[in-house]
Amino acid sequence: MQSTIRQPAARNMMRGLLLCYVVVISTILPVAVTGYWAFGNISNGNILQNIFSEGGKQYMPSWSFILLNILILVQLIVTSVMYSQPTFTVLEEPLYYSKKPMTMWQGILLRLASRCIFTVFATLLAAMLPYFGSINALIGALGYTPLVFVVPKIFYLCVFKPRSGGLERRLIYFTLAIFSAISFMGCVASVQQLVMDAKKYHLFANL
Known part of the structure; x- marks a missing residue:
């Protein structure tokens, strides 16, 4: 976003996006692929729980665990x-x-208090719901996937209006169908996981 401050904004933003994608793909994707290769379907949604075996054996050095x-x-x-x-x-x-205009220190104290209360409430909610990961998965399926992969393509169709019947429009429709299906399947799977978790866990369960 800061790249848009200086011109040319479009070129700077593209460079920033490419850098972000390279960093994410080169760091997160290998971990996901090798983790699934090593653990398969028994891989836990919490990466920290994958580090220990059922007997409590740690699969990585202590310094690496602390750094993680x-x-x-x-x-x-x-x-x-x-x-x-x-x-x-x-x-x-x-x-x-x-009220009347606040001083700098009053504003700082107000922000500190309100943000601490918000953080405590969010932490309490996360601790209270041991299946918080399943809730995040549902939120991702409902919000993240459509927002990142579906909505931009719809905007592109509305703004640039690719030629009807052309390869570009067909490719966009194809990717729209694929990611819409992924979002739908993610919603179904998340709801199913929430139902299973609700039967298994209780509030403030020690996992």
């Missing part, structure tokens, strides 16, 4: 700041502008 936890913490902090910022803005604006 640190990197997960850093990622959670970054993603929470990115994705929660709109929520913070909506929640804080009525408080921030409800």
Whole structure:
């Protein structure tokens, strides 16, 4: 997003996107492929639980396990700041502008208090629902997949209007059908997993 500040914005954004895709594909995809190759269907949704065997044996060195936890913490902090910022803005604006103008320190304390309360509530909710991963899968199937893979193609069709019957339009329709089907199957599978989890787990279950 910062690439759009300087011109040419379109070229800078494309370079940024390509860099992001290269980093993601080169780091996450090999882990996913090798992890499924090693563990198959018994692979757990929580990567940390895949590190230990049923007997408690650890498959990786202790220093690597500690580093993994640190990197997960850093990622959670970054993603929470990115994705929660709109929520913070909506929640804080009525408080921030409800009275006379606040001083800088009053604004800092207000933001610190509201964001700490939000974080505590989100953490409590995650701890309360041991099948939180299944809920995330459902949210991803309903929101992430259509938003990333379906909606942009619809926008492209509306804006650029590729030639009817041409290869480009057919290819777009084909990918639309594929990702729509993936989203639907993801929703069905997530709901099924939630039903199975609800029968198996209870609130604040120690997994």
